[in-house]
Amino acid sequence: MENLIPQESETIAAKRAIRLSEKLRRAGEGLKGRNAWWSDGPLELLGLAFIFSLNFYLVVTFFGTSAPDIPYSGPVIPLFAKMVEFAGVPFSYAVQIVNAVFYLFFPLTYYMFVKKVTGRKLISLLVVLFASLPLYPFALVRAAGAFIGGDGPHMASLTLVPLAIYGLLGFIREGGMRNLIIASVSSGIIALISPFGFLTFALFAGITAFSEMLLGTGRLKVIRLLLVLIFAGALNSFWYNPAFFYWMITGPMGEDIRVTVSRLIPTSFFIIPILAAFGFLLFDRRPSLQPVFLASFFTIAFFLIVIAGGGLFPSHPSRYSAEFGIALSFLLGVGIVKFAEFLKFSDHKIFGKINATIFANALIVFVFVILVLGVILGRESVVLAEEKVLGIWTGFDKGELWTSRENFDGTPSFFGYSITGSAILTLAFLGIKSRQGVAH
Numbered sequence: 001m002e003n004l005i006p007q008e009s010e011t012i013a014a015k016r017a018i019r020l021s022e023k024l025r026r027a028g029e030g031l032k033g034r035n036a037w038w039s040d041g042p043l044e045l046l047g048l049a050f051i052f053s054l055n056f057y058l059v060v061t062f063f064g065t066s067a068p069d070i071p072y073s074g075p076v077i078p079l080f081a082k083m084v085e086f087a088g089v090p091f092s093y094a095v096q097i098v099n100a101v102f103y104l105f106f107p108l109t110y111y112m113f114v115k116k117v118t119g120r121k122l123i124s125l126l127v128v129l130f131a132s133l134p135l136y137p138f139a140l141v142r143a144a145g146a147f148i149g150g151d152g153p154h155m156a157s158l159t160l161v162p163l164a165i166y167g168l169l170g171f172i173r174e175g176g177m178r179n180l181i182i183a184s185v186s187s188g189i190i191a192l193i194s195p196f197g198f199l200t201f202a203l204f205a206g207i208t209a210f211s212e213m214l215l216g217t218g219r220l221k222v223i224r225l226l227l228v229l230i231f232a233g234a235l236n237s238f239w240y241n242p243a244f245f246y247w248m249i250t251g252p253m254g255e256d257i258r259v260t261v262s263r264l265i266p267t268s269f270f271i272i273p274i275l276a277a278f279g280f281l282l283f284d285r286r287p288s289l290q291p292v293f294l295a296s297f298f299t300i301a302f303f304l305i306v307i308a309g310g311g312l313f314p315s316h317p318s319r320y321s322a323e324f325g326i327a328l329s330f331l332l333g334v335g336i337v338k339f340a341e342f343l344k345f346s347d348h349k350i351f352g353k354i355n356a357t358i359f360a361n362a363l364i365v366f367v368f369v370i371l372v373l374g375v376i377l378g379r380e381s382v383v384l385a386e387e388k389v390l391g392i393w394t395g396f397d398k399g400e401l402w403t404s405r406e407n408f409d410g411t412p413s414f415f416g417y418s419i420t421g422s423a424i425l426t427l428a429f430l431g432i433k434s435r436q437g438v439a440h
């Protein structure tokens with residue numbers, strides 16, 4: 001008779017609790033679930049080609065226009081434009097072509113990063129479609145800033161930010177010379193395109209590193225983050241030599257940065273401890289929730305910066321509106337797929353009759369269709385965008401950064417070139433050694 005008496009672990013309540021726990025576990029792992037048949041191989045490339053085509057359709061008219069006549073802080077955009085100019089294209093038109101090429105490749109690099117974080121192609125496609133919407137604060141801000149508002153270098157640098165974070169995330173997690181080179185070279189080029197772009201990279205990098213620290217081995221990951229930043233700084237020291245960099249931060253050039261930081265500091269004393277505690281409590285040792293953490297914290301961080309830097313709404317623009325749009329697209333993509341995954345694991349009927357799985361799949365299809373139509377039908381808003389909507393660089397002449405650099409020739413310049421040369425030789429040596437180690 002004793003064998004017929006159910007144990008405590010076999011009661012109905014216990015079995016229901018086990019089933020519920022299993023559903024929650026599967027829902028938590030939903031972001032990295034099995035790949036669908038339609039997301040593999042050539043069909044993934046077809047999806048990326050389609051998104052590339054949508055963005056090309058959005059900005060194709062700018063290929064035949066002249067870029068705003070602005071000075072440049074770094075040499076990358078003028079160098080690429082000079083290369084295009086050799087084909088007989090006037091320089092201002094060549095700059096616009098370079099801006100358009102950078103704009104078109106942003107969805108591809110952003111897709112790579114989101115896929116690296118989430119392991120899901122569906123989320124990645126949704127995120128880049130959100131980022132491609134010709135609405136504020138998404139593609140409208142980036143396109144108008146690149147082609148109309150005179151903020152082309154800043155917008156161009158955003159194309160390399162996801163690539164640099166992609167390499168950084170791989171290096172923090174796994175190490176490896178390939179990841180170090182991708183992260184340090186990409187972030188170094190970002191600084192040579194736009195100093196503000198490098199600040200964006202630093203913010204993304206700090207949050208990404210913090211999310212990895214929550215998963216363990218925090219000290220090693222901090223060291224790897226610092227190593228990437230050191231190599232990035234060393235690789236562009238030939239341009240931003242130490243003396244010039246110090247003057248750029250402490251002098252009139254850094255006024256906008258100092259004002260934004262001064263506005264953020266009082267808020268940070270209250271918000272950062274709360275966010276840090278929130279992160280530890282909800283995301284500590286939970287790798288399946290890392291996409292949710294990154295999407296949430298990216299959005300919160302740039303929302304606060306937008307507010308501190310001038311305002312969230314188009315009538316009160318901030319230079320970081322584009323970054324806020326990028327982060328918000330990540331949050332929306334993750335949130336929609338997470339909600340759909342939760343519905344798929346639900347035993348209940350939606351509205352009493354509809355199967356939850358069917359409803360979840362229909363929701364994803366509906367969102368895809370709406371986003372594609374939004375990009376196609378919203379093209380006119382990009383073409384007719386007015387400069388007053390944009391978060392443009394104000395407060396001083398942007399060309400002053402380049403011209404001021406000439407005051408730091410001589411010993412400071414030689415020192416900067418020496419640092420860059422040493423960094424290149426070090427990376428090359430480490431790369432050769434790592435390849436020899438693999439060969440052996």
